[in-house]
Amino acid sequence: MLDVIIIGGGASGFGCALTLASVENKFIWAKDRKYMIIDDDNSDIKKARFYNLTGVNFGISGDELLENMKTQLNNYKSVEFQNSKVVKIIDIDGGFEVITQKESYKAKIVVIATGMHSFDIECDGVEILPHNDVLKPNKICLRNDNLKIRDGLYVVGLASGAKTMFAIANGEGTQVACDIFKIWTDKPMVAHDSIKN
Numbered sequence: 541m542l543d544v545i546i547i548g549g550g551a552s553g554f555g556c557a558l559t560l561a562s563v564e565n566k567f568i569w570a571k572d573r574k575y576m577i578i579d580d581d582n583s584d585i586k587k588a589r590f591y592n593l594t595g596v597n598f599g600i601s602g603d604e605l606l607e608n609m610k611t612q613l614n615n616y617k618s619v620e621f622q623n624s625k626v627v628k629i630i631d632i633d634g635g636f637e638v639i640t641q642k643e644s645y646k647a648k649i650v651v652i653a654t655g656m657h658s659f660d661i662e663c664d665g666v667e668i669l670p671h672n673d674v675l676k677p678n679k680i681c682l683r684n685d686n687l688k689i690r691d692g693l694y695v696v697g698l699a700s701g702a703k704t705m706f707a708i709a710n711g712e713g714t715q716v717a718c719d720i721f722k723i724w725t726d727k728p729m730v731a732h733d734s735i736k737n
């Protein structure tokens with residue numbers, strides 16, 4: 541069983557995955573943990589050119605940014621990237637079964653990072669609400685309490701109701717990764733890279 545499956549490989553999904561993976565060799569409690577992003581390749585990032593993102597080339601295209609994000613994540617062997625569409629999440633003993641159009645995978649924790657356009661994944665306990673912080677009509681988010689839907693099930697990025705800014709979505713992914721670290725360690729935990737290493 542995987543430790544965490546992240547559904548959606550956009551700004552928020554990558555924020556979560558990169559933070560989780562970045563401690564893979566740093567702590568005993570993080571050793572041998574396995575993560576997966578499942579994504580059907582339709583991120584809003586691909587439609588954009590970015591002039592207001594901190595620390596990246598001014599005017600970077602969304603396609604190039606996404607490629608950079610994938611290359612960055614490839615530095616970590618604990619994360620696998622699957623290109624597929626998730627259709628169902630089922631509760632199982634000790635976690636969840638995540639069913640895609642091709643395969644099914646099991647994980648202890650699931651993070652939903654699917655954006656604001658629609659949510660057609662069958663899953664108990666998920667309530668779809670209108671996204672109220674966007675001008676465009678018919679956008680959705682999922683009911684959550686501080687990014688948690690219920691035990692083991694989280695939502696991040698625009699799917700949580702976040703404003704449609706890359707940094708906010710990305711930061712929510714990071715936030716939930718740190719919340720997951722806290723579950724594993726029973727104390728406040730972050731992922732800091734040190735220049736001494």
Ligand SMILES: Cc1cc2nc3c(=O)[nH]c(=O)nc-3n(C[C@H](O)[C@H](O)[C@H](O)COP(=O)(O)OP(=O)(O)OC[C@H]3O[C@@H](n4cnc5c(N)ncnc54)[C@H](O)[C@@H]3O)c2cc1C
Nearest residue numbers: 548550551552580582583584588626655697698704705706
């Ligand atoms: C035209 C445009 C210009 C923009 N310009 C800027 C800007 O200048 N600055 C800025 O900060 N932000 C900008 N944004 C917003 C920014 O792109 C979003 O805020 C950000 O991408 C949201 O991240 P997210 O992870 O919530 O969703 P997304 O990045 O959209 O990622 C969601 C991912 O989930 C996947 N997914 C959905 N359902 C499933 C499923 N069932 N199974 C598997 N995968 C699934 C999708 O394919 C997608 O890859 C712009 C957006 C657009 C459209």
